[in-house]
Amino acid sequence: MEMNMDVELDGIFRSNTTYDYGDYEYKEDIEPRGSEAVLIPFLYSVVLVVGLLGNGLLLAVLSQKRRTCSISDTFILLLSVADILLLVMLPFWAVQAAQDCGWCLKIHLCKISGAVFNINFYFGIFLLVCISLDHYLSIAHSTRLYSHKKPKSARISFLLVWLFSLLLIIPNWDFLVIKADPEAEEKTLCIPNYFSKLNLVSRLFHHILGFLLPAVVLIVCCSCILLMLQRSSKSLQKQRATMVILALVWIFLLCWMPYNITLIVDTFMRTSKVPQETTNSKTFLKTALLVTTALACVHACLRPLLYLSLCGNFRKQLLALLRCTRIESEGSLWELGVGEEALPAESHGGEEMKQMTSVEHQVQSAQC
Known part of the structure; x- marks a missing residue:
């Protein structure tokens, strides 16, 4: 018996079909944008929830002692x-990162x-300068x-900080525009107008008056404070x-x-x-600004956690608030010492008074 083993390959090799790769999307082109659209909104959402809960x-706690509000309380x-205010703006930036259209809201x-x-x-850096200078002088x-x-003096400082902060943001207010993303024409971004020379001048004011000088003052004050505390008791x-x-x-x-x-x-x-070097440098700077902007916003949820870990009186007041009870504060909630006149001798006297009152309380309880 003879079997016919001829295989017809003519149909395979004669197929002369061409494919159009023009609409093909490479993964390496869309993955960075996809990760940006997921990670940035997720980070902003976590910061928003934790920040609003902590600051709320x-x-x-501050509302409970509004009648005896100290200068430290006002700073906090x-x-x-x-x-x-910063936390309230985070949903808008999360939407800009997540949506394909970018900034779809009004100017x-x-x-x-x-x-x-x-x-x-x-406002944050100038208030910290005021607190650090006060502590250094003390x-x-x-x-x-x-x-x-x-x-x-405290009211004048608060007013000057507000006015100076408002003056520094006026140029940025004028230069912020909604423009098409150079990398994706269908996407618009809320960005400054980089082609204006006045915008570059305002940036120099930001770099020098808003960042470099205050940062130098903070670093010098903190270094001097640490050195003096090491040398003296x-x-x-x-x-x-x-x-x-x-x-802080x-x-x-x-x-x-x-x-x-x-x-x-x-x-x-x-x-x-x-x-x-257009493509690489611009893409790198855009990504770096996006990441560092998100990192800057994280601090809005860190301050309440810092108070919770370092300030014992704040923890006591917060636990009392959650238990729906009320206790009298024994001192500053934040232990910043801003505006407080307590000296070592006075604090020693205060400790003696606390001991005397505790002894009297024990005697009264024994008599009952």
């Missing part, structure tokens, strides 16, 4: 309000969100910038205040310094006459 509890209140919201971002930075020269006997109250202030300063600088350094590099590349 902080404001609730203003920092918390600035953080809440007024674009300008407001940019102004809130900048005023949070200016340790180095036994004097204070702020005192309950002279509350006008200060009271436990001042050591606790130093810990809280240093933690370093967390702020760690969150905001990468953004400002990236912004300085971007300004240098735009103003220099050296030809830019």
